[in-house]
Amino acid sequence: xxxxxxxxxxxxxxxxxxxxxxxxxxxxxxxxxxxxxxxxxxxxxxxxxxxxxxxxxxxxxxxxxxxxxxxxxxxxxxxxxxxxxxxxxxxxxxxxxxxxxxxxxxxx
Numbered sequence: 592x593x594x595x596x597x598x599x600x601x602x603x604x605x606x607x608x609x610x611x612x613x614x615x616x617x618x619x620x621x622x623x624x625x626x627x628x629x630x631x632x633x634x635x636x637x638x639x640x641x642x643x644x645x646x647x648x649x650x651x652x653x654x655x656x657x658x659x660x661x662x663x664x665x666x667x668x669x670x671x672x673x674x675x676x677x678x679x680x681x682x683x684x685x686x687x688x689x690x691x692x693x694x695x696x697x698x699x
Contacts (some may be wrong), residue, residue, distance in 0.1 A: 622662060634677070635676065637692065638671055638674035638675050641667055641670050641674060642667075644667050645666075645667035645668040645671055647664075647666070648661070648663045648664035648667060649661060649664035649665075649668075651664075652664055656695035
């Protein structure tokens with residue numbers, strides 16, 4: 592017996608929008624003191640997605656023999672590499688600096 596699942600784009604779209612709304616709510620309600628950490632997490636996520644897309648395009652180019660797809664994969668790989676170099680070079684708060692979210696008079 593074969594089970595054939597039908598596509599339900601309306602349901603899938605509503606689930607995706609709900610997940611995006613929850614993520615946006617979590618991001619926009621985050622206190623300002625944790626934004627440097629949030630920025631690091633988002634940068635890491637973007638770099639990982641870029642590298643995964645690069646591997647996907649490389650595999651697609653290898654299977655189809657498409658040169659343009661392989662060049663796109665190389666481009667994404669270079670961008671992913673540059674994104675990983677960007678984060679350590681970004682300024683970050685050190686332990687000697689005061690925590691902006693800490694109460695007045697608190698020591699680090």
